[in-house]
Amino acid sequence: MSAKMQNENFMKEMEEVNDYTYIEGGVCAAEGFTASGLNCGLNSNPDKNDLCMIYSERPCVTAAVYTTNKVKGAPVIVTKRNLIKTGGMAQAVIANSKNANTCNADGEEKAERMCELAAAALGIKPEEVVVASTGVIGQILPMEPIEAHVEELAKGLSRDGNLRAVNAIMTTDTVKKEAAVTFKIGGVPCRLGGMAKGSGMIHPNMATTLNFITTDAAISQPLLQKALDEIVKVTYNCLSIDGDTSTNDMVCVMANGLAGNPLIDAEDEAYACIRQALYLVMRDLTKMLAKDGEGATRLITCTVTGAPDQDTAITVAKSVIRSPLVKCMIFGRDANWGRVLCAIGYAEADFDINRMEVDVESAAGKIAVCRGNALILPFSEEEAAKLLSEDEITVHVNLNQGEAKGTAWGCDLTYDYVKINGDYRS
Amino acid sequence: MSAKMQNENFMKEMEEVNDYTYIEGGVCAAEGFTASGLNCGLNSNPDKNDLCMIYSERPCVTAAVYTTNKVKGAPVIVTKRNLIKTGGMAQAVIANSKNANTCNADGEEKAERMCELAAAALGIKPEEVVVASTGVIGQILPMEPIEAHVEELAKGLSRDGNLRAVNAIMTTDTVKKEAAVTFKIGGVPCRLGGMAKGSGMIHPNMATTLNFITTDAAISQPLLQKALDEIVKVTYNCLSIDGDTSTNDMVCVMANGLAGNPLIDAEDEAYACIRQALYLVMRDLTKMLAKDGEGATRLITCTVTGAPDQDTAITVAKSVIRSPLVKCMIFGRDANWGRVLCAIGYAEADFDINRMEVDVESAAGKIAVCRGNALILPFSEEEAAKLLSEDEITVHVNLNQGEAKGTAWGCDLTYDYVKINGDYRS
Numbered sequence: 069m070s071a072k073m074q075n076e077n078f079m080k081e082m083e084e085v086n087d088y089t090y091i092e093g094g095v096c097a098a099e100g101f102t103a104s105g106l107n108c109g110l111n112s113n114p115d116k117n118d119l120c121m122i123y124s125e126r127p128c129v130t131a132a133v134y135t136t137n138k139v140k141g142a143p144v145i146v147t148k149r150n151l152i153k154t155g156g157m158a159q160a161v162i163a164n165s166k167n168a169n170t171c172n173a174d175g176e177e178k179a180e181r182m183c184e185l186a187a188a189a190l191g192i193k194p195e196e197v198v199v200a201s202t203g204v205i206g207q208i209l210p211m212e213p214i215e216a217h218v219e220e221l222a223k224g225l226s227r228d229g230n231l232r233a234v235n236a237i238m239t240t241d242t243v244k245k246e247a248a249v250t251f252k253i254g255g256v257p258c259r260l261g262g263m264a265k266g267s268g269m270i271h272p273n274m275a276t277t278l279n280f281i282t283t284d285a286a287i288s289q290p291l292l293q294k295a296l297d298e299i300v301k302v303t304y305n306c307l308s309i310d311g312d313t314s315t316n317d318m319v320c321v322m323a324n325g326l327a328g329n330p331l332i333d334a335e336d337e338a339y340a341c342i343r344q345a346l347y348l349v350m351r352d353l354t355k356m357l358a359k360d361g362e363g364a365t366r367l368i369t370c371t372v373t374g375a376p377d378q379d380t381a382i383t384v385a386k387s388v389i390r391s392p393l394v395k396c397m398i399f400g401r402d403a404n405w406g407r408v409l410c411a412i413g414y415a416e417a418d419f420d421i422n423r424m425e426v427d428v429e430s431a432a433g434k435i436a437v438c439r440g441n442a443l444i445l446p447f448s449e450e451e452a453a454k455l456l457s458e459d460e461i462t463v464h465v466n467l468n469q470g471e472a473k474g475t476a477w478g479c480d481l482t483y484d485y486v487k488i489n490g491d492y493r494s
Numbered sequence: 495m496s497a498k499m500q501n502e503n504f505m506k507e508m509e510e511v512n513d514y515t516y517i518e519g520g521v522c523a524a525e526g527f528t529a530s531g532l533n534c535g536l537n538s539n540p541d542k543n544d545l546c547m548i549y550s551e552r553p554c555v556t557a558a559v560y561t562t563n564k565v566k567g568a569p570v571i572v573t574k575r576n577l578i579k580t581g582g583m584a585q586a587v588i589a590n591s592k593n594a595n596t597c598n599a600d601g602e603e604k605a606e607r608m609c610e611l612a613a614a615a616l617g618i619k620p621e622e623v624v625v626a627s628t629g630v631i632g633q634i635l636p637m638e639p640i641e642a643h644v645e646e647l648a649k650g651l652s653r654d655g656n657l658r659a660v661n662a663i664m665t666t667d668t669v670k671k672e673a674a675v676t677f678k679i680g681g682v683p684c685r686l687g688g689m690a691k692g693s694g695m696i697h698p699n700m701a702t703t704l705n706f707i708t709t710d711a712a713i714s715q716p717l718l719q720k721a722l723d724e725i726v727k728v729t730y731n732c733l734s735i736d737g738d739t740s741t742n743d744m745v746c747v748m749a750n751g752l753a754g755n756p757l758i759d760a761e762d763e764a765y766a767c768i769r770q771a772l773y774l775v776m777r778d779l780t781k782m783l784a785k786d787g788e789g790a791t792r793l794i795t796c797t798v799t800g801a802p803d804q805d806t807a808i809t810v811a812k813s814v815i816r817s818p819l820v821k822c823m824i825f826g827r828d829a830n831w832g833r834v835l836c837a838i839g840y841a842e843a844d845f846d847i848n849r850m851e852v853d854v855e856s857a858a859g860k861i862a863v864c865r866g867n868a869l870i871l872p873f874s875e876e877e878a879a880k881l882l883s884e885d886e887i888t889v890h891v892n893l894n895q896g897e898a899k900g901t902a903w904g905c906d907l908t909y910d911y912v913k914i915n916g917d918y919r920s
Contacts, residue, residue: 136840137836137839137840138841138845138847138868139835139836139840139847139868140839168832171835171868171869172870173867204832205831205833205835205836206830206831206832206835206870314836315835392818399912404631405632406596406631406741407631409565409631409632409741410563410631412564412565413563413564413565413566413741414562414563414565415564421565438597442565442597443597443598443599444597444598444632482912483909483912483913486822486825486909486912487909
């Protein structure tokens with residue numbers, strides 16, 4: 069356990085690794101993947117796509133994690149079932165926005181129908197399709213618009229379809245979220261890229277994020293699942309917009325092996341390479357999700373170091389990020405540091421509160437807030453106001469009682485969050 | 495354990511008990527208690543009190559519960575120490591608002607000084623004083639205003655001082671929160687009343703609520719503590735405004751025995767009587783706290799029945815009340831029922847999601863939302879809009895898998911919450 073934690077703490081930041089390079093292309097960055105997106109009519113705005121497809125020319129080893137909510141969207145249930153049926157193999161994704169196809173009596177039937185339609189258009193089996201939906205819960209999903217457009221969707225698949233695809237999964241998202249890197253495994257160039265949606269309702273365990281990641285590296289299914297599980301824990305699950313956990317979350321990684329590297333089937337250096345790539349892409353998508361939280365004006369990051377173990381580090385970091393009072397304080401640029409200490413203090417973890425050092429940092433500088441004994445140091449209000457006026461604020465907590473670390477990401481709580489969510493369905 | 499839970503579930507609502515009558519007087523409703531409040535200058539608004547005192551003419555058996563936050567306000571630490579020193583006896587309370595006296599290097603010293611000042615003015619021992627502070631964390635508490643006014647405060651003690659006292663502990667509270675009942679123990683009339691403050695930052699485990707309750711019933715200290723622990727669990731700890739848990743919370747109950755009832759020193763019928771009185775007063779204060787949440791426009795209640803055990807019932811009820819998306823939805827009068835099911839679904843408890851029935855009710859009527867299988871029933875938007883336009887909204891959840899029940903209280907999330915907390919210190 070402790071070896072594993074150490075391992076997880078070994079994820080390197082981009083600045084520390086030279087052999088990974090960001091590239092364009094999102095879910096189409098990896099060889100053999102094409103994507104497509106269009107407006108099929110679920111969304112009344114014809115300029116906004118609402119249906120997308122991702123396709124690999126070769127069947128993919130596929131790993132996924134799903135929402136832990138007891139109320140599960142029908143597409144989550146169907147995708148899970150499909151991947152069990154195929155032993156973790158898939159060749160395509162079909163996803164829609166505007167309607168979550170959740171809490172409806174005919175939900176599973178319709179999610180299965182979406183797989184059948186995609187499979188028929190692509191000449192694969194229905195169980196080789198990953199299906200996902202996001203949008204309003206509890207409204208009947210109209211199938212006609214989807215039925216009428218799947219052929220066109222499949223025909224539209226192209227190597228540069230990634231932007232049309234990501235546009236189709238956006239709901240209250242204000243920016244497209246894509247990231248991709250290239251790296252080498254045993255000298256062979258590989259690519260890994262992905263797209264994400266999610267804005268409100270995001271919390272530990274991912275709520276209403278859809279994430280599709282593709283790679284051309286060759287890796288065994290159990291190891292791909294293991295890497296995903298490890299990285300989800302330190303990326304998406306360290307994200308909090310509002311503390312709600314949705315019914316439809318899914319992170320899905322597909323690996324088609326077209327890069328031609330020797331199959332990764334042991335936890336060796338090659339495994340560490342692809343896991344690092346997955347970390348970089350998922351961490352970047354996580355930060356984009358945090359920054360684009362509903363109504364958000366600021367990205368808040370909390371780094372915790374010196375923790376007795378990684379779980380404690382993550383718990384403390386999330387507690388700060390999740391606190392509505394901290395979120396409002398940062399929105400209001402109000403240096404009410406007591407709220408930060410307060411949020412650390414109610415984190416449900418076992419540590420000594422009296423040894424911590426707390427700093428708040430932004431592009432404008434760094435302020436020492438606390439140096440032990442949970443006491444707040446004197447500070448310049450002017451300097452604090454300047455610091456808090458930046459778009460990205462980081463709270464650094466050093467618990468000074470161990471070697472473990474963790475980071476969580478979130479955003480401020482604003483009038484617009486309330487506005488968006490007071491009238492979401494219209 | 496299960497017998498105890500059953501017991502806790504036996505708390506009767508006011509409508510079901512004839513032998514309890516609401517009375518005026520708050521903390522002065524019980525015999526032998528006087529109170530006082532004034533503006534000593536901590537608050538620059540001379541019309542707002544900021545310092546108060548409660549006094550009993552006879553030493554009181556005293557029980558208390560405190561914040562579970564690791565960062566504890568100095569007054570919490572000092573009060574805890576005092577009550578240990580006296581074996582749970584106290585005769586007075588001194589409390590201030592505007593400054594939490596927390597996270598300051600000289601905090602404990604100053605909290606002790608407040609006890610000494612009160613004790614000197616009242617002719618009692620410093621350790622017989624309960625001290626509490628609420629307000630901004632991490633700002634040095636100026637002692638001069640308090641030193642200069644304690645004599646006047648003690649002189650001002652009177653049987654009708656309760657409103658001046660409750661005014662002094664209010665921060666962002668918009669209404670005074672008081673409740674009191676009279677009831678009989680073995681034919682002897684007794685009284686129990688209290689006052690509370692708290693508005694933002696209230697959550698399970700009470701954050702930034704101060705609650706002082708007084709009674710003239712005679713009861714042993716261990717049983718008073720037991721009754722308080724039991725009732726806190728089903729009242730204050732079922733309250734959530736924003737999910738933050740403060741550093742300075744305290745609920746303190748003082749019993750001076752002046753009613754003349756035979757001492758309650760066993761868990762008999764007399765014990766059940768006073769516990770019921772404590773429940774009614776604390777439940778009413780809890781509802782007042784919920785309704786007066788920062789920026790709140792609506793009281794949201796969630797009742798859970800048919801739960802396998804009380805912990806599950808409370809966990810589910812709190813999950814609904816705490817969800818920012820449910821809170822925004824109710825603020826926006828938007829019948830987005832999926833969010834309610836979603837919040838039930840991510841409650842961290844072990845139950846079968848497929849058996850539940852969910853209804854939403856207000857003075858305007860009742861709508862059946864779900865009848866098993868986590869599916870949302872068709873409903874009239876018009877009827878829903880009418881229902882949601884009322885000030886008090888109740889979500890009823892019947893899990894249909896046991897006999898236990900629980901209730902949680904909260905409020906909607908509004909623009910004003912963000913406004914108040916974006917600029918709290920000014």
